Amino acid sequence: xxxxxxxxxxxxxxxxxxxxILQKNIIYSALSLIVVxxxxxxxxLLLNATFIAVLQIVIYAGAIMTLFLFVIxxxxxxxxxxxxxxxxxxxxxxxxxxxAAGAIWAIRGIGAFQPIIQEMSVKDLARLLFTGYxxxxxxxxxxxxxxxxxxxxxxxxxxx
Amino acid sequence: xxxxxxxxxxxxxxxxxxVLGIFIRKNLIVIFLCIELMxxxxxxxxxxxxxxxxxxxxxxxxxxxxxxAAAEATxxxxxxxxxxxxxxxxxxxxxxxxxx
Numbered sequence: 001x002x003x004x005x006x007x008x009x010x011x012x013x014x015x016x017x018x019x020x021i022l023q024k025n026i027i028y029s030a031l032s033l034i035v036v037x038x039x040x041x042x043x044x045l046l047l048n049a050t051f052i053a054v055l056q057i058v059i060y061a062g063a064i065m066t067l068f069l070f071v072i073x074x075x076x077x078x079x080x081x082x083x084x085x086x087x088x089x090x091x092x093x094x095x096x097x098x099x100a101a102g103a104i105w106a107i108r109g110i111g112a113f114q115p116i117i118q119e120m121s122v123k124d125l126a127r128l129l130f131t132g133y134x135x136x137x138x139x140x141x142x143x144x145x146x147x148x149x150x151x152x153x154x155x156x157x158x159x160x
Numbered sequence: 161x162x163x164x165x166x167x168x169x170x171x172x173x174x175x176x177x178x179v180l181g182i183f184i185r186k187n188l189i190v191i192f193l194c195i196e197l198m199x200x201x202x203x204x205x206x207x208x209x210x211x212x213x214x215x216x217x218x219x220x221x222x223x224x225x226x227x228x229a230a231a232e233a234t235x236x237x238x239x240x241x242x243x244x245x246x247x248x249x250x251x252x253x254x255x256x257x258x259x260x
């Protein structure tokens with residue numbers, strides 16, 4: 001049963017990712033990314049990360065992608081020039097493909113998942129977040145506030 | 161039971177698709193979407209290892225990646241709006257001059 005869910009989510013994530021980079025209309029690209037994010041949320045559920053799966057759906061698919069869609073509607077539609085497969089591009093992509101193959105080769109003998117010894121709940125996650133990871137958490141709050149202020153400053157209209 | 165190897169291969173493939181998109185597309189927004197896809201594939205690897213080692217640190221790393229991605233998306237999209245307003249284009253091949 002788990003295998004069925006895994007392959008459904010994996011195949012939908014891969015096809016939606018391919019459709020994201022191949023669509024000509026950027027609205028369709030953004031909608032494909034939402035499908036990828038939803039499938040990833042399902043995979044996180046299969047990996048026992050319920051809280052992160054909920055965050056993935058609420059923050060990514062809910063907030064970030066809505067922002068993307070608003071911005072896409074605000075920029076003018078573009079006529080995209082047909083992509084050119086230059087020699088450098090092919091060369092770099094070959095190297096990257098080799099790196100990806102090497103990464104897959106390096107993790108081939110990782111072994112199997114052990115059965116879960118003790119259930120990790122959201123409570124444990126929160127306890128770890130507010131004890132061991134308190135400093136990164138506070139840094140993140142400062143980062144988010146400064147990014148909001150920065151975004152407002154960058155996107156303001158010049159007074160003329 | 162699905163092996164962790166399959167999750168990691170899926171993560172590598174999604175990351176590679178993101179890199180491919182950055183190389184073959186000229187639209188600034190699609191490149192931004194590809195960056196989000198790559199962050200997501202890294203999250204999948206983090207959570208796979210969190211499940212593999214049965215700790216919560218990997219899940220917290222994914223949590224921090226999601227929050228940083230949200231901050232990055234707000235600033236990046238504001239910059240895309242600004243570029244579109246001043247240049248009337250978000251094609252990266254036309255953003256050639258440094259002159260604002």
